[in-house]
Amino acid sequence: MKLRANLIIGGALFxxxxxxxxxxxxxxxxxxxxxxxxxxxxxxPSWTWWFGTDDQGRDIYSRVVYGARVxxxxxxxxxxxxxxxxxxxxxxxxxxxxxxxxxxxALTNLMLAIPSLIFALAxxxxxxxxxxxxxxxxxxxxxxxxxRIARASALSLKSQGYVQAATxxxxxxxxxxxxxLLPNMLGPIVVIGTLGMGSAVLSEAALSxxxxxxxxxxxxxxxxxxxxxxxxxxxxxLSVFPGLAIFLTVLGLNLLGDGLRDILDPQSRxxxx
Amino acid sequence: xxxxxxxxVEDLRxxxxxGSRRVAAAEGISFRIDRGETFGLVGESGCGKSITAxxxxxxxxxxxxxxxxxxxFEGKEIQHLSAARQRDLRGNRIAMIFQEPMTALNPVSPVxxxxxxxxxxxxxxxxxxxxxxxxxxxxxxxVPAPERRVNDYPHQLSGGMRQRVMIAIALxxxxxxxxxxxPTTALDVTVQAEIIELMRNLCAERGTAILMISHDLxxxxxxxxxxxxxxxxxxxxxxxxxxxxxxxxHPYTQGLVDSLPRLGSRAALGRSRLKEIAGVVPAITSFPxxxxxxxxxxxxxDICRTVAPTAEWLEAGGLVRCHxxx
Ligand SMILES: Nc1ncnc2c1ncn2[C@@H]1O[C@H](COP(=O)(O)OP(=O)(O)O)[C@@H](O)[C@H]1O
Ligand code: SF4
Ligand SMILES: [Mg+2]
Numbered sequence: 001m002k003l004r005a006n007l008i009i010g011g012a013l014f015x016x017x018x019x020x021x022x023x024x025x026x027x028x029x030x031x032x033x034x035x036x037x038x039x040x041x042x043x044x045p046s047w048t049w050w051f052g053t054d055d056q057g058r059d060i061y062s063r064v065v066y067g068a069r070v071x072x073x074x075x076x077x078x079x080x081x082x083x084x085x086x087x088x089x090x091x092x093x094x095x096x097x098x099x100x101x102x103x104x105x106a107l108t109n110l111m112l113a114i115p116s117l118i119f120a121l122a123x124x125x126x127x128x129x130x131x132x133x134x135x136x137x138x139x140x141x142x143x144x145x146x147x148r149i150a151r152a153s154a155l156s157l158k159s160q161g162y163v164q165a166a167t168x169x170x171x172x173x174x175x176x177x178x179x180x181l182l183p184n185m186l187g188p189i190v191v192i193g194t195l196g197m198g199s200a201v202l203s204e205a206a207l208s209x210x211x212x213x214x215x216x217x218x219x220x221x222x223x224x225x226x227x228x229x230x231x232x233x234x235x236x237x238l239s240v241f242p243g244l245a246i247f248l249t250v251l252g253l254n255l256l257g258d259g260l261r262d263i264l265d266p267q268s269r270x271x272x273x
Numbered sequence: 274x275x276x277x278x279x280x281x282v283e284d285l286r287x288x289x290x291x292g293s294r295r296v297a298a299a300e301g302i303s304f305r306i307d308r309g310e311t312f313g314l315v316g317e318s319g320c321g322k323s324i325t326a327x328x329x330x331x332x333x334x335x336x337x338x339x340x341x342x343x344x345x346f347e348g349k350e351i352q353h354l355s356a357a358r359q360r361d362l363r364g365n366r367i368a369m370i371f372q373e374p375m376t377a378l379n380p381v382s383p384v385x386x387x388x389x390x391x392x393x394x395x396x397x398x399x400x401x402x403x404x405x406x407x408x409x410x411x412x413x414x415x416v417p418a419p420e421r422r423v424n425d426y427p428h429q430l431s432g433g434m435r436q437r438v439m440i441a442i443a444l445x446x447x448x449x450x451x452x453x454x455x456p457t458t459a460l461d462v463t464v465q466a467e468i469i470e471l472m473r474n475l476c477a478e479r480g481t482a483i484l485m486i487s488h489d490l491x492x493x494x495x496x497x498x499x500x501x502x503x504x505x506x507x508x509x510x511x512x513x514x515x516x517x518x519x520x521x522x523h524p525y526t527q528g529l530v531d532s533l534p535r536l537g538s539r540a541a542l543g544r545s546r547l548k549e550i551a552g553v554v555p556a557i558t559s560f561p562x563x564x565x566x567x568x569x570x571x572x573x574x575d576i577c578r579t580v581a582p583t584a585e586w587l588e589a590g591g592l593v594r595c596h597x598x599x
Binding site: 166184 | 364369373
């Protein structure tokens with residue numbers, strides 16, 4: 001099997017981000033919150049302060065390392081919620097059709113009509129800031145694309161011989177959906193999920209930038225950008241490093257999504273053997 | 274109940290709802306299959322064989338529906354059973370294999386798992402037990418090295434091997450009836466013969482009755498003890514296989530027999546054309562009045578164009594539906 005460059009680079013960037021998040025306590029030089037020291041406020045990057053320090057003298061490198069935890073948790077968990085909702089709704093709507101399909105279609109169109117970030121903003125306004133609110137807001141607002149794809153796949157798969165054969169063999173509807181339909185649509189769902197994680201990381205940054213994310217002083221990449229915006233000319237390193245972290249993570253997830261699409265494509269799958 | 278046939282179909286009618294009206298896609302279908310018996314359903318494509326099979330297993334879906342008649346399984350009516358009860362029958366007591374071994378298996382699931390799923394679903398086995406039984410089932414359809422083959426995906430198997438897997442799945446739960454709808458049409462001739470032989474032997478060993486459906490009278494008569502010939506939604510003749518070849522009674526059956534290549538004949542060697550039945554099967558919505566075969570029938574008279582013939586018992590045994598049968 002030929003591994004593509006996008007898969008390798010994307011996978012490596014994403015794996016790096018996860019490793020950094022997991023190993024944060026060992027990688028960080030200082031405590032991201034407690035080790036404030038006004039004696040070394042606003043130091044530019046140097047051998048001691050790799051990414052510089054902020055106006056309270058906190059080590060930006062350590063804060064970026066810890067920030068990976070929030071960004072990735074939000075990205076992965078909220079996208080998992082979206083995937084589960086999208087697949088459950090789309091798969092059942094496509095397979096059963098009828099009024100249930102109409103209901104799901106109406107819901108999907110509603111979700112598509114309202115930009116998901118605006119929707120998430122509204123939910124955050126009700127729930128208040130915080131990690132749990134972020135997970136809920138982003139997890140409930142970005143499933144429409146997954147739902148569309150799951151529905152379309154179910155529609156085309158349900159006329160396949162093996163789905164009909166399963167009916168003839170006495171499989172119930174739920175068993176058919178789980179054993180016959182779901183595994184055969186997993187490719188595109190995983191691809192969309194990977195890309196969706198990227199956009200969830202971005203949304204987390206946006207919401208945190210607006211002050212709706214994780215409460216300070218605990219760092220997230222978005223809230224670090226938000227804090228840094230007044231010093232963008234005087235201390236650009238405050239924005240550059242969290243920005244770079246977001247950029248590389250999202251780039252990695254997009255490359256990974258593209259790479260996965262290449263290998264999970266059903267056509268290339270059969271060619272592979 | 275021991276006297277009741279395994280399956281008994283009485284005056285079954287299948288409706289096709291085309292939005293504005295209901296037309297009968299099949300009607301007056303009656304036959305019975307005893308335990309362990311082999312019964313064939315033959316006819317040109319589109320005459321209603323597959324929808325009859327679907328009616329038996331409760332899988333007609335709109336626009337098709339059962340419009341009348343009775344289907345009994347072991348003496349009990351099954352056409353009005355709840356969806357859950359019908360599911361219990363399907364795959365467990367009545368199994369079916371299809372024409373397309375290429376598409377009838379789930380491409381992303383190892384074949385062993387697909388066999389094992391039947392034991393989990395219908396026999397309440399644990400996956401551990403079911404996986405062991407799957408190896409045995411694969412061995413029973415003479416797939417070499419079954420303990421390795423269970424891990425194969427369908428695309429790693431040839432068409433013949435896949436049809437063997439389908440047979441293993443269908444026979445996994447020891448059904449009483451196996452419906453085989455054009456089971457070998459998509460396969461090479463040599464593979465065809467192997468598969469038919471395998472199916473026949475396995476069913477004979479286990480006392481499983483076969484309902485064999487095909488457009489190929491030769492194939493069906495070879496496998497089945499009795500054969501029903503369908504034309505345009507009706508059974509026109511039902512006889513013992515040997516009788517139907519020796520002395521076909523209905524003009525349509527005669528046409529089918531004449532169109533078969535005989536071993537050693539010039540037609541079989543491709544030197545002369547086989548006799549074909551002139552004309553085509555009429556569409557459901559435009560069945561002719563009277564006998565539906567009359568536009569294509571050499572023996573047709575005026576009565577054939579107005580009055581539908583009823584089923585008549587033949588002295589030699591069997592049924593025929595023709596005003597001027599032989
Ligand atoms: N789902 C369906 N919708 C409409 N017409 C159908 C459907 N299935 C079968 N038919 C019609 O019913 C008739 C019998 O079909 P079928 O039983 O598949 O024939 P065959 O004898 O070739 O198996 C055909 O004329 C076919 O067009
Ligand atoms: S009833 Fe008449 S038209 Fe029909 S098969 Fe017999 S002879 Fe031919
Ligand atoms: Mg058919």
